[in-house]
Amino acid sequence: MTTSNSERGTNQAKKLQELINKRQNSSQRLQKKNTHFIAITSGKGGVGKSTISANLGYIFAKYGYKVGVFDADIGLANLDVLFNVRVKKNIIHVLKGQAEIQDVLVQITPNLTLIPGDSGADIFQYSNSHMFETLVNDSTLDDLDVMIIDTGAGIGERTQTFLNIADEVVVITVPDPAAITDAYATIKMTARKRNNIGMILNQVNSEKEALAIFGKIDKVARVNIGGDLRLEYFGKIAQDNVVVTSIKRRHLFVKENPYAQATEDLEKIARQLAKKFEHNILIQNESNSGSGLAGLFHRLVKHFN
Numbered sequence: 001m002t003t004s005n006s007e008r009g010t011n012q013a014k015k016l017q018e019l020i021n022k023r024q025n026s027s028q029r030l031q032k033k034n035t036h037f038i039a040i041t042s043g044k045g046g047v048g049k050s051t052i053s054a055n056l057g058y059i060f061a062k063y064g065y066k067v068g069v070f071d072a073d074i075g076l077a078n079l080d081v082l083f084n085v086r087v088k089k090n091i092i093h094v095l096k097g098q099a100e101i102q103d104v105l106v107q108i109t110p111n112l113t114l115i116p117g118d119s120g121a122d123i124f125q126y127s128n129s130h131m132f133e134t135l136v137n138d139s140t141l142d143d144l145d146v147m148i149i150d151t152g153a154g155i156g157e158r159t160q161t162f163l164n165i166a167d168e169v170v171v172i173t174v175p176d177p178a179a180i181t182d183a184y185a186t187i188k189m190t191a192r193k194r195n196n197i198g199m200i201l202n203q204v205n206s207e208k209e210a211l212a213i214f215g216k217i218d219k220v221a222r223v224n225i226g227g228d229l230r231l232e233y234f235g236k237i238a239q240d241n242v243v244v245t246s247i248k249r250r251h252l253f254v255k256e257n258p259y260a261q262a263t264e265d266l267e268k269i270a271r272q273l274a275k276k277f278e279h280n281i282l283i284q285n286e287s288n289s290g291s292g293l294a295g296l297f298h299r300l301v302k303h304f305n
């Protein structure tokens, strides 16, 4: 980056920080709750991130939470396929002034909204735009209890942006050795900025298999990453044909197969995660970053500063 670019970046950042301070000081924005941001990620692609994001979102909504699922891997456009909806525009169109926020959001169920997003780095390209200011101050979706961010795979900067700003990072892997190696690389990279990382073992045959894989990763991480890293086992999801069949039919597997093993597994994980954010929702403190879309953009601004 050249000097002039970085100076420009600093000025942008200052301007945005001023905006945020102004917003925090304004009494009109007395928020009711904090949105809990959960980033779903992996080292390797095709391990179930989008499937888990969509179905977990559905379960949370069914429990009565207000849920947003942010598609941060829009290039592959698979959350819309999983939800069986058509998405034409995303958050970048809003930032370019080519769409209203309301035109971009897709209501899946009364409590569940799909937010066709973009990778964090691209969002910041528009940080100087008038619309970015609007989004930092926008009240759309500010009643969200939880926002699930379906990130792209890999250890790239774009994915890391979302992992750094999230309250919860969940790394998904399957038993295949290449996926495990890549999951470990993601954990190592993410551990530079945070101590708590969760894992879900997908497409396993048993809890025993899942725990054995998790145990190995945890052991290697303790030895080679060390520090204060705390890897947490969030659970496993069985290899289950109903998942494949439902995806083909463009249905959510948890909705179509309430008694399937994979559904039972994901419900268990959902209950555990919900316990974590129940606490967060109720506590309102000064350092919180706000809720909904504004909360997300606020965190992105702070991250890039």
Ligand SMILES: Nc1ncnc2c1ncn2[C@@H]1O[C@H](COP(=O)(O)OP(=O)(O)O)[C@@H](O)[C@H]1O
Residues within 6 Å of the ligand: 042, 044, 045, 046, 047, 048, 049, 050, 051, 052, 078, 202, 203, 237, 238, 239, 240, 241, 243, 244, 247, 262
């Ligand atoms: N628990 C599971 N049981 C069986 N197949 C699964 C399971 N989870 C994911 N899959 C298969 O893996 C494919 C890739 O999942 P997807 O969510 O698109 O991965 P990612 O978003 O990580 O690229 C799905 O289309 C499905 O066929």
Ligand SMILES: [Mg+2]
Residues within 6 Å of the ligand: 049, 050, 051, 073, 076, 078
């Ligand atoms: Mg995906």
